Amino acid sequence: MKKNKLKVLMFGWEFPPQISGGLGTACYGLVSGLIQHNVDVLFVVPKLYGKEDKSKFRFVDANQVAVNFDNPSFNENLKKISYLEINSRIIPYVSPEEFATITDETFSDVTIDNKAKTLKYTFTGKYGKDLIKEVQQYAMVAMQIAKDNEVDVIHAHDWLTYQAGIVAKEVSGKPLIVHVHATEFDRSGEHVNQDVYNIERAGFHAADTIIAVSRLTRRILIDRYDVPPHKVVVVHNAVIPRSKVIYKKENLLDKQIVTFLGRITFQKGPDYFVEAARKVINEMPDVHFVMAGNGDMYLKLVERVAELRMSSRFHFTGFLNSAETDKMYGMTNVYVMPSVSEPFGITPLEAMRSGVPVIISNQSGVAEVLKYVIKVDFWDTNILADSICGLLKYPKISKTLAEEGYKEVEGLKWEYAALRVKEVYQETLKQLS
Amino acid sequence: MKKICFYFQVHQPMRLKSYRFFDISKDHNYFDEEANRRIMRKVADKCYLPMNQLLLDLIYEFKGEFKVSFSISGTALDQFEMYAQDVLDSFKRLADTGCVEFLAETYAHSLSALVSPEEFKNQVERQAKKIESLFGQKPKVFRNTELIYSNHIGWLVNQMGYKTMVTEGADKVLEWRSPNYLYQNQHVPELKLLLKNYKLSDDLAFRFSQSSWGEWPLTADKYVDWLNSISWTEEIVNLFMDYETFGEHQWVETGIFDFMYHLPRLVLERSEFRFCTPSEASEQLQVRGSISVDNPISWADEERDLSAWLGNHIQDDAFESLYRLESKVKRISDKQLQQDWLYLQTSDHFYYMCTKFFADGDVHKYFNHYNTPYEAFINYMNVLTDFEERVNKHIAQLDGRTKLQAVPELKKIAKPIAKSLAKVAPKAKISVKSKAKPTAKAKPAAKAKPTAKEIPLAKKKLPAKVVAKAKPVAKLKKVVKVKPVAKSKTVAKKAAVKKKK
Numbered sequence: 029m030k031k032n033k034l035k036v037l038m039f040g041w042e043f044p045p046q047i048s049g050g051l052g053t054a055c056y057g058l059v060s061g062l063i064q065h066n067v068d069v070l071f072v073v074p075k076l077y078g079k080e081d082k083s084k085f086r087f088v089d090a091n092q093v094a095v096n097f098d099n100p101s102f103n104e105n106l107k108k109i110s111y112l113e114i115n116s117r118i119i120p121y122v123s124p125e126e127f128a129t130i131t132d133e134t135f136s137d138v139t140i141d142n143k144a145k146t147l148k149y150t151f152t153g154k155y156g157k158d159l160i161k162e163v164q165q166y167a168m169v170a171m172q173i174a175k176d177n178e179v180d181v182i183h184a185h186d187w188l189t190y191q192a193g194i195v196a197k198e199v200s201g202k203p204l205i206v207h208v209h210a211t212e213f214d215r216s217g218e219h220v221n222q223d224v225y226n227i228e229r230a231g232f233h234a235a236d237t238i239i240a241v242s243r244l245t246r247r248i249l250i251d252r253y254d255v256p257p258h259k260v261v262v263v264h265n266a267v268i269p270r271s272k273v274i275y276k277k278e279n280l281l282d283k284q285i286v287t288f289l290g291r292i293t294f295q296k297g298p299d300y301f302v303e304a305a306r307k308v309i310n311e312m313p314d315v316h317f318v319m320a321g322n323g324d325m326y327l328k329l330v331e332r333v334a335e336l337r338m339s340s341r342f343h344f345t346g347f348l349n350s351a352e353t354d355k356m357y358g359m360t361n362v363y364v365m366p367s368v369s370e371p372f373g374i375t376p377l378e379a380m381r382s383g384v385p386v387i388i389s390n391q392s393g394v395a396e397v398l399k400y401v402i403k404v405d406f407w408d409t410n411i412l413a414d415s416i417c418g419l420l421k422y423p424k425i426s427k428t429l430a431e432e433g434y435k436e437v438e439g440l441k442w443e444y445a446a447l448r449v450k451e452v453y454q455e456t457l458k459q460l461s
Numbered sequence: 462m463k464k465i466c467f468y469f470q471v472h473q474p475m476r477l478k479s480y481r482f483f484d485i486s487k488d489h490n491y492f493d494e495e496a497n498r499r500i501m502r503k504v505a506d507k508c509y510l511p512m513n514q515l516l517l518d519l520i521y522e523f524k525g526e527f528k529v530s531f532s533i534s535g536t537a538l539d540q541f542e543m544y545a546q547d548v549l550d551s552f553k554r555l556a557d558t559g560c561v562e563f564l565a566e567t568y569a570h571s572l573s574a575l576v577s578p579e580e581f582k583n584q585v586e587r588q589a590k591k592i593e594s595l596f597g598q599k600p601k602v603f604r605n606t607e608l609i610y611s612n613h614i615g616w617l618v619n620q621m622g623y624k625t626m627v628t629e630g631a632d633k634v635l636e637w638r639s640p641n642y643l644y645q646n647q648h649v650p651e652l653k654l655l656l657k658n659y660k661l662s663d664d665l666a667f668r669f670s671q672s673s674w675g676e677w678p679l680t681a682d683k684y685v686d687w688l689n690s691i692s693w694t695e696e697i698v699n700l701f702m703d704y705e706t707f708g709e710h711q712w713v714e715t716g717i718f719d720f721m722y723h724l725p726r727l728v729l730e731r732s733e734f735r736f737c738t739p740s741e742a743s744e745q746l747q748v749r750g751s752i753s754v755d756n757p758i759s760w761a762d763e764e765r766d767l768s769a770w771l772g773n774h775i776q777d778d779a780f781e782s783l784y785r786l787e788s789k790v791k792r793i794s795d796k797q798l799q800q801d802w803l804y805l806q807t808s809d810h811f812y813y814m815c816t817k818f819f820a821d822g823d824v825h826k827y828f829n830h831y832n833t834p835y836e837a838f839i840n841y842m843n844v845l846t847d848f849e850e851r852v853n854k855h856i857a858q859l860d861g862r863t864k865l866q867a868v869p870e871l872k873k874i875a876k877p878i879a880k881s882l883a884k885v886a887p888k889a890k891i892s893v894k895s896k897a898k899p900t901a902k903a904k905p906a907a908k909a910k911p912t913a914k915e916i917p918l919a920k921k922k923l924p925a926k927v928v929a930k931a932k933p934v935a936k937l938k939k940v941v942k943v944k945p946v947a948k949s950k951t952v953a954k955k956a957a958v959k960k961k962k
Contacts, residue, residue, distance in 0.1 A: 316846075318482065330835050334774035339842045340782040340849065345482040346839075355483065 034453060035068045037179040037196060039170060039189035042153065043087075046077040050374050051209050054241075055185060057268050059085060061446025067453075070177060072192070074166055075153030088173055090151050095172045098145035105171050105195055138165075159188075160223060167191035174199040181205060181453045187212070187224055190231025197234065203456045206235035210371045211248050217294055217369070229253050237456045239263050239449065241372040242393025263449055264397045266442040267377040284315050284420050287360040287384075289353065289375055292323030297366035297389065297406045302329055304366075306336045307413035308420075315420060317342040320356055357382035361426070362419045366406045367392045376401065380437045385429035387415050397440065400432040464697040464737045464746070465688070465728065466655060468604070468627055469704035471509070471533040472570050473501060473540050474809035480840055485847045491801060501544040508708035513551040515718060519725050520560045527725045528560045528736045531704065532604045535568030535588050536807055538595065549595070556596035562738035565589045565600035565623065571806035572770060574605055574614045575757065576784050579791075584803070585621060602627065602739040606808050608657065608701070608760040609767065612753055615646040615654075623652070625743035627701060630656035631758045631765040641695035642749035643742065653743045654752065657701040657760060661687065666702040670715035678716070681723035685731050696749070697742055698734070701760070762817075770811040775838040780811060782845055786852055793855040801848060813837035 038059065042052035059069050069086065076089040096102065140147045149165040152158075170192030174182070183205045184193030190206060197204040212220045212228060232238055232253050238260045240246040246262050249255040286308070288301045298319060305317040319329065319342070326344070333342045348356060357363070363379035363386045370392035377394065379386050380401070388395055389406035402415045419426045478493035519527045533552070541549040555561045567573055567584040568591070574581045585603070593599045603623040605614060610628035618626050630640025640656035664684070668674045676683070688698065703710065711717040728734050737745070761769040771780055783805060790802050814834045831837035 327833075327835050330838065331774055334778035334838070337778050337781060339775070339778040339838075340785075340846060343482050343485075343843065343846065344839050352483065 033066060033068045034181065034450065035179040036062070036070065036181045036183050036453065037174065037177060037200075037202075038069050038071045038183040038185070039166075039192045039196070040071060040073055040185045041188040043071065043073050043080055043085075045079050046153075048155065050372075051186060053268065053374065054209060054265055057266055057442035058446055058449065060268075061266075061442035061444075062450060064443055065447055065450050067446075067450055070179065072170070072173060072189075073153060074151035074162060090149065090166055090169045092148070093169045093172050094141070094144065094146035094148055095168055096144075096146050101171065101199065102168075105168065105198075108195075163188055163191060163227070167195045170196045171199050174202075180457065183207060183453075184231065185209065187228045187231065190227055190234075193231060194234045203236040203460055204234060205237050205239060205452065205456065206231050207239045207241075208232075208245055208249065208371070209241055211245065211252070213248055213252055214245075214295055214369045214371050232259075235259065236460065237261065237452055239452060241265050242396050244369075244391070244393045244396070245371040261452055263445055263452070264393070264440075265372045265374065266440045266445045267374065267381065267437055268442065269438070270381065284312075284361045285318055285359050286315060286362045286364060286416055286420075287318045287320065287356060287379075288364055288366070289320040289348070289356060289379075290365065292319065292321050292326045292329060294325065295367060295369055296323075297368045298323075298325055298329055299332070300366045300368075300406050300409050300412065301364055302332055302336070302342070304364075304409040304412040304416065305333075305342055306338055307409060308416050309338050309341050311413075311417055312420060313341070315341065315416075318345060318356065318360075319343070320345040320348050320353070322347045353378075354382070357384055360384045362387065362416055364412070364416065365389065365392060365394075366404075366412060368406050370394070377437050377440065380430075380433040383430045383434055385419050385426045386433060387412065387419070398433075398436060400429050400436050402429070463691075463695070463732075463734045464742055465734045466697060466699045466737055466739055466742050467529040468564065468699070468701045468739060469529065469531050469706075470604075470702070471531055471537050471704045473497070473504070473534070473537045474570065474807040475536050475540070475804040476500070477810070477840055477844055480843045480847075482843055485843055486850055489797075489801075489847060489851060491844045491847075492804065497540060498544045501540050504705060504709050505545045505548045507713070508705050509545070509548045510551060511713070511718065512704065512707040512721075513548070513555060515721060516561075517551070517555055517558070519722070520555070520558045523725055523729065525560055526729055526736060528562075528738050528741075530562040530564060530602075530738050531555075532564040532566045533592070534566060534570035534807075535584075535591055536570055536804060538591055553596060556598065560738075562602065562740055563592045563596050563598055563600055564602045564604045564627070564739065565592065566604050567606055569803040569806040570606050570808055571803075572606060572609070572767075572780070572808050572811070573806060574609065574617060575767070575771075576780075577787055578617055580784075580787060580806075581617060582621060584806075585618075601625065602655075602743065604628075607770070609757050610654075610754060610759075611757040612646060612648050612755060614757065615652050615754075616649050619646070619649045619652040625653045625655065625739060627655045627699070627739060628657070629758050629760040629765055630659055630699070633765065634752050634754050634758060638750060639692075639695055640699065641691065641697055643697065643746040645748045645751045647751040647753040650748075650751065653748060655697070655699050655739055655742055658698050659760070661698060662700050662702050665700070665717070665720075666706045666710065669706075669711045669717055669720070679720070681720050681727050684720075684724065685727045688728065688734055689732050696746055697737075699742075768817065769815050770808050773814070773816050773834075775816075775834065776811050776814045779814060779838060779841055779845070782842070782849075786849060789852050789856050792859060793852065795855060798848075798851060798855065805845065805848060810837070810841050814841070 038055075040051070040055045042048065042055075044052050044056045047053060055071070059071060062069050063084070070088060071085055072088040072090060074090045076087055076091070080087060138147050138149055149169060151162055151166065153162075166189065174196035179200065179202055182193050182196045182200070182202050184190050185207045186209050193204050193206060196202075212224045232249060232255045236259075238249060238255060240249060240260050240262050242264060243262050246260045249260055250257050286305070288298060290296045290298075292298045301317075301319065308315055308317075317338075330344060333339055345352075345356070357379055360379065360382075361384070363376065363384045365373055365376050365386070365388045367373055367389050368391060370389070372393040373388065374394075376386045376388050376392075376398070385402075387402040387404060388398070390403050391406050395401075395403050402419070404411045404415055419429070475492045476496050477491050478496070480488070480491060516529060531552070538549070541552075556563065565585055566588055567581065568588040569584055571580075571584060573584055589600050601623070602625040603618045603621075604627045605618070608627065608629045610626065615626060635656070640658050644654040644656060646652040646654060661684075664676070664679060668676070669679055671677055691698065707717055707721065725736070728736070757767055758765050759767060759769070771777055786802075790798070793799070813831050814837050816834050831840070
């Protein structure tokens with residue numbers, strides 16, 4: 029007997045190659061894995077850029093959806109959704125430099141076709157100043173999509189799509205799975221944006237099942253959002269496989285390099301990396317440190333590094349493109365991710381995949397799945413410095429971590445994560461039937 | 462007879478190109494040739510060439526009554542030679558009139574006086590030589606970068622044989638006194654000081670075209686009135702400014718050239734002032750007072766201190782990182798490296814890193830091609846990291862050479878150890894020799910006398926197999942700490958000797 033294919037309506041905000049954070053990459057990996065497991069995924073994005081792989085994935089471009097406004101549910105939903113102030117400035121994943129260019133382009137608009145009684149929204153799909161407005165309009169489009177498509181499960185990624193998920197659930201009566209890659213507490217520390225928090229909370233409570241990317245994130249949902257523990261399951265992220273690339277160490281000949289790569293923001297703990305660097309240089313004056321990336325703490329840390337008088341050993345590269353990122357891993361002897369709060373954290377996996385030994389903070393979700401790394405508390409810069417010195421001084425440990433770490437990352441496949449997600453779908457459907 | 466003393470500063474830095482982290486170790490060419498050429502040509506056409514011509518005309522017209530002086534940095538002279546030979550020629554014509562004096566300064570327009578008397582002296586000597594070779598006169602008066610001066614710097618300058626120095630007539634030093642006299646260093650009375658009259662100087666350099674200024678527009682007539690209103694006891698007005706004031710900071714449309722065209726005639730006709738060079742002023746005037754300056758002063762900004770170049774963290778760290786290399790650089794004779802060392806010291810690099818964007822922000826912005834001081838800083842540090850790499854490589858080479866010279870001594874120690882080793886593992890030793898010979902790659906290692914340069918090369922080329930087999934030799938290395946190749950050589954030689962026996 030042929031089993032019916034499971035059909036999923038999935039709401040995302042970005043999809044490779046057009047991405048600005050890890051969310052798009054995770055969606056790519058997850059959907060690929062689900063397809064392998066014979067799940068039919070219809071992926072909705074605010075905007076398609078044309079370079080997405082349409083032979084492999086099925087997309088809905090929210091820009092192209094004609095929303096029928098000549099029915100009562102349209103107004104009903106519009107009222108429900110529009111309770112938020114739309115002038116909030118919420119930029120979740122974007123550096124200040126990017127922000128300047130984005131805000132100029134961001135302009136949401138509506139085209140109305142009075143004959144057909146439909147309207148189309150224009151989405152930028154970016155993280156601009158009209159973000160909340162776009163989020164709301166995205167939900168209106170979701171209503172139409174849910175009406176037009178027969179599905180079994182609705183799956184929404186992060187707060188930007190939760191309203192869409194809620195509306196789609198109401199329209200279709202199908203279960204809603206909410207996937208948490210990051211919470212507002214991870215992005216903003218204790219200074220949360222209330223609008224975002226409210227959307228998240230509504231999404232969690234409307235969801236039938238919540239998938240958290242780590243136990244750490246699950247804990248936050250329970251503690252900060254009053255989510256009943258039985259509703260949250262953990263599915264760790266994986267990494268998209270790639271052949272091992274070994275880079276020639278051609279730069280800064282003979283010098284050992286310790287690298288931080290990521291956004292230079294509070295969440296990533298770059299300041300602890302700086303303090304630890306000074307302690308390492310005190311012991312090993314010829315070690316070089318590199319901070320690659322951009323963010324709101326950038327200038328402050330340039331200043332701090334100068335104050336610690338180690339600028340001749342501590343370098344800032346600015347934002348790196350993917351080829352430069354690979355090059356950077358190739359030059360790196362030790363990779364450090366000292367995140368203060370990291371729901372998962374994909375960069376250590378990338379470093380390990382390049383054969384680099386890695387130090388991560390206990391406060392990162394990825395620490396839950398990795399064995400062949402050194403784990404420290406982000407605030408303990410003494411231990412962090414000790415660990416860096418240890419890896420640099422004792423090549424045996426470095427070598428072991430690099431080799432075993434590489435194998436370990438090889439085992440973290442989206443295929444496995446997707447299978448777990450598929451089980452979550454099935455369990456949820458079972459509970460409801 | 463009162464005196465007017467004009468001194469014009471001519472300086473262009475060697476601007477750095479955009480130098481990224483990934484350029485380190487790969488690109489040793491730090492300077493933005495295109496920008497340096499473009500700016501030099503622009504300033505030459507707007508300022509140096511027309512103003513030199515005007516001065517030349519005035520000198521001829523007033524038959525020796527009109528005089529000026531210049532200080533031209535070495536980095537500017539180098540760029541004249543590279544991009545603007547016509548400018549250099551016109552300065553030579555000015556020099557030939559005998560009415561133009563050239564001052565001494567640091568070759569790199571550097572802040573070396575603040576940290577290294579030795580580097581300071583080297584640069585001043587180099588600069589003076591260059592001036593003499595180009596303009597046929599040996600500088601007698603000294604001016605330090607940005608008129609930076611302190612008691613200590615005055616002493617250093619005097620030690621080099623200079624009897625006169627120009628600096629800023631800063632209020633915090635003079636207090637109630639006028640800059641319009643000849644002064645001396647309180648602790649080194651042999652050093653006479655000419656102090657800038659910053660009010661009358663800045664009227665031209667900064668305020669000339671400001672329409673919001675109450676005195677705008679400034680005419681030569683009015684300026685001579687002001688000169689005439691100076692108290693009868695005062696003896697000299699020192700007008701010190703950037704030469705680029707004429708045509709570059711104050712565009713030709715502002716009338717600055719007309720002003721300068723009329724000024725000499727009006728001064729000579731309507732006032733008792735006469736033009737002189739700094740040397741003449743120093744010879745002809747009596748010292749009327751002495752000043753003491755503990756903390757260095759300069760001619761920059763409201764503060765008249767060093768805060769345009771040093772004082773914030775990024776400036777200080779860059780500056781300290783640079784001069785930390787000095788002792789190593791001094792040992793290296795490589796010409797290119799020495800030149801880069803000079804150009805990296807130019808004060809402008811640190812000026813670009815200034816973060817005080819208040820009263821003087823506009824002036825700073827004008828001179829700065831970087832978007833932010835941090836950008837300037839990171840760019841500079843990337844370059845400096847590469848420079849340090851190069852310095853270290855040279856030093857390693859030098860040290861390698863000295864080690865080689867010490868080899869006979871090491872042999873004495875090595876011999877008994879090699880002997881005892883031979884007892885323990887004679888087989889291994891033979892295998893080293895036999896394995897090493899047939900492969901072509903191993904040849905450099907087997908050769909009798911590798912030079913210091915070859916050693917690291919030879920070490921790399923040695924096939925892994927040989928290294929692995931040569932374990933006893935490696936042990937020897939640990940004990941004696943001689944380069945492995947040198948040792949394997951000793952061992953090989955010893956083996957050869959044995960064979961002969």
